[in-house]
Amino acid sequence: MVIDFHAHILPRCDHGCHSSAMAQEQLRLIKDAGTDAxxxxxxxxxxxxxxxxxxxxxxxxxxxxxxxxSLQELPIVYPAAEVLVCEGLHKMKDLESLAVSGTNVILLEMPFRRWSEALINTVLGVKARGLVPVLAHINRYDLENVEPLLDKGVLAQVNAEAFAPFKNFKRYVELMREGKVVALGSDLHEAKRADYKRFLHMKKKLGAVADAVFAKTEALLKNATPLYQPNGDKAKQTQSV
Ligand SMILES: [Fe+2]
Structure with a gap:
């Protein structure tokens, strides 16, 4: 199952999607690229x-x-959030409700300034709380900062943009093989076909490695509740998250 773990496709929730019509266009683009969820x-x-x-x-x-x-014709959508890490986030009430719906997997975005010890401890605190933190687009940061967190069991997601050009390509593949990078994402904003091509390019470039990462993502999302599941049990689908 091909899973895009990071996309801004919910109408008017942020700058990535301006309307339901745009969400439809984005999901059509994702579906046409062979992405299942x-x-x-x-x-x-x-x-x-x-x-x-x-x-x-x-x-x-x-x-x-x-x-x-027409959700039955579109990929499976799992509601979630990309949560900016601020110091003390791990103490925030109801943080669990920002995890991928039905799971304890939460996508965390680190700031682009220097990571303080307090910030790193915040991420570890999210993990200690029982959530499964996945760091968003680790390709945008210095791997020297990222890897100590991965060594402590924090998981990671890589964006398609990491594969064109191929800076650190080999290291990302190693991190995938080591089970530390468990998700791939398009980070799609708006419905630009050229942007989604990067996701396809990454998939092709990684080949069997991508398949192994998708299998890990699928395992993480085993209990996730979709917005609409084609031929699924409607009672299990998310109504109000
Ligand atoms: Fe994003």
Whole structure:
């Protein structure tokens, strides 16, 4: 099963998707590329928003998609979030509700400034809380900063952009083989076909390694509740997350 673990496809939840029509276009693009499932990861900024208001906005977007989109013809969508790590995030009430729906897997985005010890301890605190943190697009950071966290059991996701050009390509492949990189993502914003081509390029470039990563992602999402599951048990599908 091909899974895109990182995409901004929920209408008006962030700058990645402006309308239900755009969400339909994005999901069509994802489907046409042969991707079976996509984790919808609108940005959540704990320094700007509350979890309650974020979830209310996301539920509105999911309702609009249920109402307006032909979901049975589109890839499986798992509601989630891309959560910016701020110091103390691990103590935030209801943090679990930002995990991929139905799971304890949470996508964390590190800031682009220097990572303080407190910030690193925050990520470890999220893990200690019982969540499974996956660091978003580790290709955007210095691997010297990232790898100590991976050595402590934090998991990682790589964006398709990492494979063109191929800086650190070999190291990413090693991290995939070591089971530390467990997800691949398009980080799609808007419905640009050229952007999704990068995901296809990465898949092709990685070959069997990509298949092994997708299998790991699928295992992580074993209990995830989709927005709509083709031919699935409707009772299990997420209604209100
Ligand atoms: Fe993103």
């Amino acid at each position: 996509v984790v919808a990861t609108p940005h959540f900024y704990p320094n700007e928003d509350s979890i309650a208001s974020f979830l209310a906005g996301r539920e509105g977007a999911l309702d609009a998609m249920r109402e307006k989109l």
